[in-house]
Amino acid sequence: MSAAQETPAGPVLVTGGAGYIGSHTTRLLQARGVPVVVLDNLSTGWRQAVSAPFELADLGDRARLDAVFARHRPRAVIHFAAKTYVGESVEKPALYYRENVFHTWNLLEAMRAAECREIVFSSTCATYGNPLRVPLDEAHPQDPISPYGRTKLHMEHMMQDYARAYGLQIAALRYFNAAGASRAGDLGEVHRPETHLIPLVLQVALGTRAKIQIFGDDYPTPDGTCVRDYIHVEDLADAHLRALARLQAGGSPLAINLGTGKGFSVREVIETARRVTGHPIPAATSPRREGDPPILVSGGTRARDVLGWEPARPDIADIVSDAWRFHRAHPDGYAQS
Ligand code: UFG
Numbered sequence: 001m002s003a004a005q006e007t008p009a010g011p012v013l014v015t016g017g018a019g020y021i022g023s024h025t026t027r028l029l030q031a032r033g034v035p036v037v038v039l040d041n042l043s044t045g046w047r048q049a050v051s052a053p054f055e056l057a058d059l060g061d062r063a064r065l066d067a068v069f070a071r072h073r074p075r076a077v078i079h080f081a082a083k084t085y086v087g088e089s090v091e092k093p094a095l096y097y098r099e100n101v102f103h104t105w106n107l108l109e110a111m112r113a114a115e116c117r118e119i120v121f122s123s124t125c126a127t128y129g130n131p132l133r134v135p136l137d138e139a140h141p142q143d144p145i146s147p148y149g150r151t152k153l154h155m156e157h158m159m160q161d162y163a164r165a166y167g168l169q170i171a172a173l174r175y176f177n178a179a180g181a182s183r184a185g186d187l188g189e190v191h192r193p194e195t196h197l198i199p200l201v202l203q204v205a206l207g208t209r210a211k212i213q214i215f216g217d218d219y220p221t222p223d224g225t226c227v228r229d230y231i232h233v234e235d236l237a238d239a240h241l242r243a244l245a246r247l248q249a250g251g252s253p254l255a256i257n258l259g260t261g262k263g264f265s266v267r268e269v270i271e272t273a274r275r276v277t278g279h280p281i282p283a284a285t286s287p288r289r290e291g292d293p294p295i296l297v298s299g300g301t302r303a304r305d306v307l308g309w310e311p312a313r314p315d316i317a318d319i320v321s322d323a324w325r326f327h328r329a330h331p332d333g334y335a336q337s
Pocket of ligand 1: 084085086124125126148176177178195196197198200212213214215216226227228266289292296
């Protein structure tokens with residue numbers, strides 16, 4: 001792929017562009033000179049993370065969506081806005097079906113009305129459910145075990161149907177575990193409440209949390225703790241630009257895993273953070289967290305073959321170092337920036 005093929009044409013509307021992966025992707029679009037507008041309802045995102053033109057809007061509000069499409073005339077959409085907690089989705093499935101499925105339908109209808117035909121969106125390895133084999137390639141059956149995973153699979157199916165019937169160009173990017181922070185040090189992972197392993201471990205190193213709980217050490221893995229494939233958020237951002245450029249070159253439909261293909265256990269992540277931060281990071285074992293498969297590691301070569309994408313920063317120590325630089329500079333998240 002040439003540089004031009006890695007950079008899509010805009011304008012691009014980024015939903016959820018104030019969130020973790022959305023803000024990094026918006027930054028990369030801007031750096032490549034692609035016109036971009038962010039749409040976010042700031043329910044979990046951060047206005048401080050956005051330096052692009054911004055529309056405060058909820059995807060449930062069709063009239064607002066139509067106005068945004070009329071004002072900015074986006075050629076394409078990158079759709080991040082969604083609810084993303086597996087545990088919460090079990091407690092509140094209605095919220096997940098509304099925000100992830102119904103709001104995506106609303107977005108697709110607004111796109112159809114505005115004749116906007118290209119969409120790249122966040123899917124997840126959670127659409128595969130419990131792995132029948134590892135690593136997980138894209139041909140693995142999709143049988144999600146949580147409402148979260150099911151809503152993401154519904155989104156994939158809805159888009160496939162729109163692609164067939166209405167000519168929508170679609171790319172479903174199935175992420176493994178997004179991690180790390182911008183190398184510039186000003187964008188990173190800030191969730192309230194935080195549930196993800198790496199930011200929680202780094203809170204212990206910062207002294208704002210006493211210890212990290214390891215959720216289960218009796219899994220059928222080498223050290224008994226869960227194994228995940230951590231992928232740098234800037235590598236994810238790069239893959240979105242490539243996927244959109246590929247769609248624009250006639251590549252639809254796409255469904256592509258994004259991971260490094262290498263797994264690290266919870267204990268290995270904690271050990272890496274100890275080395276990176278120089279802090280002892282006390283850990284204690286607690287019972288398994290419901291719904292955690294023992295091992296999730298990305299397989300297949302589709303990202304490389306179709307997008308020419310390789311992770312530039314696959315090393316877990318680099319990923320944790322970048323996250324550490326951000327968290328040290330922003331111990332209260334974006335609240336103090
Ligand atoms: N973990 C701990 N202690 C903690 C937090 C997490 O041991 O305090 C463990 C989890 O049990 C898991 C691993 O660390 O084994 C990673 O957990 P995260 O919460 O960081 O990430 P998940 O793997 O649960 O979630 C990610 C995405 C979801 C996606 C899911 C697919 O954030 O959006 O992968 O399984 F749905």
